[in-house]
Amino acid sequence: MSVADIRSAYANYADWIHRFEWADRLFTGRYRRDRFGNVDGRVLDVACGTGTNFRHLSETADLVGVDISSEMLAKASDTLAGLEVDGTLRQMDAQNLEFTDDSFDVVISSLSTCTFPDPVAALQEMVRVCKPDGTIRLVEHGQSDSRPIAWYQERRADAHYARMGCRWTQEPREVVTESGLSVRDVNTGLFGILTTFEIAPQGV
Numbered sequence: 001m002s003v004a005d006i007r008s009a010y011a012n013y014a015d016w017i018h019r020f021e022w023a024d025r026l027f028t029g030r031y032r033r034d035r036f037g038n039v040d041g042r043v044l045d046v047a048c049g050t051g052t053n054f055r056h057l058s059e060t061a062d063l064v065g066v067d068i069s070s071e072m073l074a075k076a077s078d079t080l081a082g083l084e085v086d087g088t089l090r091q092m093d094a095q096n097l098e099f100t101d102d103s104f105d106v107v108i109s110s111l112s113t114c115t116f117p118d119p120v121a122a123l124q125e126m127v128r129v130c131k132p133d134g135t136i137r138l139v140e141h142g143q144s145d146s147r148p149i150a151w152y153q154e155r156r157a158d159a160h161y162a163r164m165g166c167r168w169t170q171e172p173r174e175v176v177t178e179s180g181l182s183v184r185d186v187n188t189g190l191f192g193i194l195t196t197f198e199i200a201p202q203g204v
């Protein structure tokens, strides 16, 4: 799917995703908290969606959230209004970030590389806009190591992609390796579905 196809898919699902965010938090909240908890400084959330990560950031963070979907950003704006975090939201393609080099102390992104048509380009953009002594943190999903769950994911992969543009069996470790990034720390949990990374923009 193209970026335009993905934008219109999320326009249709923004309400639904925001309404059921509590269910997402039930499964992914712990992993988001572990990787993003108390992130501070100038922070960029790439493909921020409805703003599910915002609650985990330090209250003193200076947040910028970007997403390709204006409907998802409208929900993110509601999320931001209910928190103490200072932030701005901008509509932007993750594969072509409109920021100068070394703009952010921390770049975070979650459940996103599966949806970017060119995930390697998006990760390299995250590196470019992150300060050399900063950090990039990801929470990504892939194929489960539990046979029944993996079987279901494989069976539904094409339909899921056609609906949301999401490659839900994509292996995040492979994408990060292909991007040539320097991983400081990596963990996998939730039946092998979620992998979280801390990445050094300029090597370890």
Ligand SMILES: C[S@@+](CC[C@H](N)C(=O)[O-])C[C@H]1O[C@@H](n2cnc3c(N)ncnc32)[C@H](O)[C@@H]1O
Pocket (backbone or CB within 6 Å): 003, 006, 007, 010, 046, 047, 048, 049, 050, 051, 052, 053, 066, 067, 068, 069, 072, 092, 093, 094, 095, 109, 110, 111, 112, 115, 116, 117
């Ligand atoms: C599964 S949602 C994840 C949202 C949020 N990060 C979270 O963890 O809940 C994927 C998000 O990626 C956004 N997205 C997809 N392709 C994009 C692109 N090329 N640039 C920016 N955002 C994009 C979608 O609009 C959607 O909000």
